[in-house]
Amino acid sequence: MQKINKRRALSWYETMIRIRQFENIIDDKNRAGHLYGTTHLYNGQEAIATAICDLLVPSDLILSTHRNHGHAIAKGTKTYPMFAEIFGKQTGTNGGHGGSMHISDITVGNFGGNGIVGGNYPVALGLGQALKMDHSDNIVVCFSGDGSTNEGTFHESLNLASIWGLPIIFVVENNQYAMSSDASVMIAGSISERAKNYNMATFKVDGQDVFAVHETFLQAQDAVKQGPVLIEAVTYRFKGHSRSDIEQYRTPDEFFNWEDPIKKLRETLIADYDISAEEIALIDEKTYQKLASEADQALSDEDTISPVDIWKAVYSE
Amino acid sequence: MNKTYLQALNEGLRQLLTTMPEAYILGEDVGTYGGGFGVTKGLVADFPDRVLDTPISEAAITGVATGSALLGKRPILEIQFSDFLTVAIDQIVNEAAKIHFLSNGQQSVPMVIRAASGSGTGASAQHSQSFENWFSHVPGLIVAMPANAYDAKGILVSAVRNNNPVLIFEPKSLYKTSAHVPDELYEVPLGQAKTVVSGDDLTIIAIGRMVEVAKKVAEQVSISIEIVDPITISPLDIGTLVSSAKKTGRVLILTEATKQSGISSEILAQLIEAGFSGKIKRLGGKFMPISAAKFVELGQVPTEIEILETIDTLLRDD
Numbered sequence: 001m002q003k004i005n006k007r008r009a010l011s012w013y014e015t016m017i018r019i020r021q022f023e024n025i026i027d028d029k030n031r032a033g034h035l036y037g038t039t040h041l042y043n044g045q046e047a048i049a050t051a052i053c054d055l056l057v058p059s060d061l062i063l064s065t066h067r068n069h070g071h072a073i074a075k076g077t078k079t080y081p082m083f084a085e086i087f088g089k090q091t092g093t094n095g096g097h098g099g100s101m102h103i104s105d106i107t108v109g110n111f112g113g114n115g116i117v118g119g120n121y122p123v124a125l126g127l128g129q130a131l132k133m134d135h136s137d138n139i140v141v142c143f144s145g146d147g148s149t150n151e152g153t154f155h156e157s158l159n160l161a162s163i164w165g166l167p168i169i170f171v172v173e174n175n176q177y178a179m180s181s182d183a184s185v186m187i188a189g190s191i192s193e194r195a196k197n198y199n200m201a202t203f204k205v206d207g208q209d210v211f212a213v214h215e216t217f218l219q220a221q222d223a224v225k226q227g228p229v230l231i232e233a234v235t236y237r238f239k240g241h242s243r244s245d246i247e248q249y250r251t252p253d254e255f256f257n258w259e260d261p262i263k264k265l266r267e268t269l270i271a272d273y274d275i276s277a278e279e280i281a282l283i284d285e286k287t288y289q290k291l292a293s294e295a296d297q298a299l300s301d302e303d304t305i306s307p308v309d310i311w312k313a314v315y316s317e
Numbered sequence: 318m319n320k321t322y323l324q325a326l327n328e329g330l331r332q333l334l335t336t337m338p339e340a341y342i343l344g345e346d347v348g349t350y351g352g353g354f355g356v357t358k359g360l361v362a363d364f365p366d367r368v369l370d371t372p373i374s375e376a377a378i379t380g381v382a383t384g385s386a387l388l389g390k391r392p393i394l395e396i397q398f399s400d401f402l403t404v405a406i407d408q409i410v411n412e413a414a415k416i417h418f419l420s421n422g423q424q425s426v427p428m429v430i431r432a433a434s435g436s437g438t439g440a441s442a443q444h445s446q447s448f449e450n451w452f453s454h455v456p457g458l459i460v461a462m463p464a465n466a467y468d469a470k471g472i473l474v475s476a477v478r479n480n481n482p483v484l485i486f487e488p489k490s491l492y493k494t495s496a497h498v499p500d501e502l503y504e505v506p507l508g509q510a511k512t513v514v515s516g517d518d519l520t521i522i523a524i525g526r527m528v529e530v531a532k533k534v535a536e537q538v539s540i541s542i543e544i545v546d547p548i549t550i551s552p553l554d555i556g557t558l559v560s561s562a563k564k565t566g567r568v569l570i571l572t573e574a575t576k577q578s579g580i581s582s583e584i585l586a587q588l589i590e591a592g593f594s595g596k597i598k599r600l601g602g603k604f605m606p607i608s609a610a611k612f613v614e615l616g617q618v619p620t621e622i623e624i625l626e627t628i629d630t631l632l633r634d635d
Contacts (some may be wrong), residue, residue, distance in 0.1 A: 050408055092421075093421075094419060094420055094421045094423075095421030095422075096421075097418060097419060097421055098419045098420070098421070102419045102420075104419070104420050104423070104424070106420075106423055106424060111424075112419070112420065114412075115411070115628070116411050116412070119407060119408070119411055119412055121376075121377070121380065122376050122377045122379060122380015122381065122383070122384070122408050122412070123380045123383050123384040123387070123408075124380070124384060125380050125381045125384055125414055126375055126381045126382060126383050126384015126385040126386065126387065126388075126390075126392075127381055127384040127385070127387065127388060128384070128388075129381050129384065129385045129390075130384065130385040130389070130390050131388070133366075133385070133390065134388075135378065152376060153376050153377065153380070153408075156372075156374035156376055156377035157374075157377050157380070159372060159374065159377075160371070160372055160374055160377045160378070160381070163372065165405035181634075278621065312422070312434070313417075313418055313421075314417065314456045314457050314481035315417065315457065315481050316417050316420050316425035316426075316427075316481050317461075317480065
């Protein structure tokens with residue numbers, strides 16, 4: 001029986017494949033020497049951003065991490081200026097000054113990535129506090145990774161969010177690795193258990209299953225009416241930490257232990273939703289063509305240059 | 318009417334809360350306790366939803382200020398002792414100060430951090446530091462250090478109305494000093510130095526509590542001393558400092574913060590780069606942690622005797 005209608009399931013697939021292919025193109029352009037800076041790929045984690053942002057409205061707010069491409073796309077940030085941003089172009093989401101780790105677009109409620117692990121938790125508190133002061137129904141979703149749960153800001157922020165009853169859903173994507181560090185030897189206890197001690201509603205979900213993430217987030221949206229919530233989404237990062245990672249800390253066959261969320265959804269669409277492999281192949285192809293042409297166009301845009309008036313770029317008027 | 322530095326700030330905060338619905342105060346013990354030094358005393362009674370006691374979580378509460386400022390609030394955060402800014406430094410330097418640039422100007426962070434600063438109270442090494450040197454190094458941050466009650470209220474008002482993160486160091490040894498402070502709201506402009514005393518023979522550039530020390534010294538000498546207070550340390554109003562330096566031909570820079578890698582080195586360098594060719598001396602805090610022992614502590618910042626001796630040196634070598 002389908003609990004989720006076909007249109008929604010297909011839209012998830014479209015978002016997930018868009019994220020995957022966007023990053024595959026970034027990876028290709030990197031190998032071809034077109035990337036000046038670094039990039040951190042979300043490959044393997046797409047179901048999480050997709051299912052969650054699908055349940056948000058544009059005026060709900062998100063904060064992300066250095067691994068932010070997936071969250072940005074799922075929240076509605078346009079892919080063309082994202083390419084341009086990563087390529088250091090004036091047409092980028094952040095005028096080329098932020099790069100891969102700092103993509104933001106407040107017109108869709110995306111308050112951006114963050115290069116400091118755990119740096120986004122305290123800022124999420126402030127967004128939540130402002131919404132609370134304005135008696136808004138909107139919420140903040142703060143995406144973070146397993147490594148950030150060992151930062152002091154995680155603990156300070158969960159405590160403060162809880163005592164002040166802030167409308168924040170903390171989504172910790174446990175992709176098993178903080179750079180090269182295995183979460184199982186770096187984290188005492190469990191992430192979701194930690195949150196319970198801050199008197200918060202907590203959930204643990206299979207992050208490779210978009211249906212499960214959707215179901216969990218629905219419950220979280222209900223729970224956040226009473227105060228902050230933490231979701232630990234168990235997932236796997238198929239690519240290295242960043243473009244310079246040669247991955248000596250894990251065995252090449254380890255990823256066979258993990259399901260690919262896109263392959264899993266594709267199989268479900270074919271088995272339960274009467275969608276043919278050909279239809280899916282067509283979506284893949286159309287998505288790729290659109291993204292590839294955006295990337296090429298972005299590459300030909302004007303490079304970002306130093307601001308003429310540095311004062312105005314650094315300080316607000 | 319004369320008011321103390323504390324009263325001036327308290328009055329300013331009350332008037333800002335009254336006139337700006339988006340302004341609110343947060344910090345450790347800012348409610349019933351009235352803040353670490355009494356600056357926020359009595360405000361929570363009249364603004365119970367806008368004077369927020371926080372846990373001792375400097376990073377988290379700095380983020381509260383930053384995030385709420387992103388959505389248009391005007392947070393005024395008290396960090397009880399400026400020493401504790403180190404616990405929040407990532408949120409200040411990497412988040413609040415960079416967001417405007419990183420967002421290509423689409424986001425701004427109109428927040429104020431007030432922090433009690435400096436030595437002179439016997440509070441020892443972790444409650445007495447002068448960190449203005451550190452933060453003047455951060456692009457995107459405005460750093461000010463008002464030296465009297467009048468400037469304290471005026472800078473606070475300007476800071477809250479400014480669209481950038483502004484860090485105000487309040488020399489805690491000045492909290493009980495008085496000056497004429499108008500009853501109404503007024504601004505003392507950020508980024509603008511003030512000539513406190515006019516003179517012809519020697520310029521003292523003094524910051525924070527050193528301004529009062531400089532005034533006392535100026536009364537004891539026969540030469541005509543000009544005292545200039547930058548008030549805002551970043552961005553520095555170097556033009557006013559250069560004008561005074563060129564007029565008198567001799568400069569003494571006085572800071573409570575250490576000389577090493579500090580604002581006095583910066584002022585000295587910028588004066589020379591601007592073409593000043595007269596004599597310059599600097600006096601600053603000794604390069605050591607602040608001692609708890611009274612007679613050690615009092616000698617760790619420039620004393621009147623040292624200043625008089627240095628002025629003599631500047632004059633003698635002519």
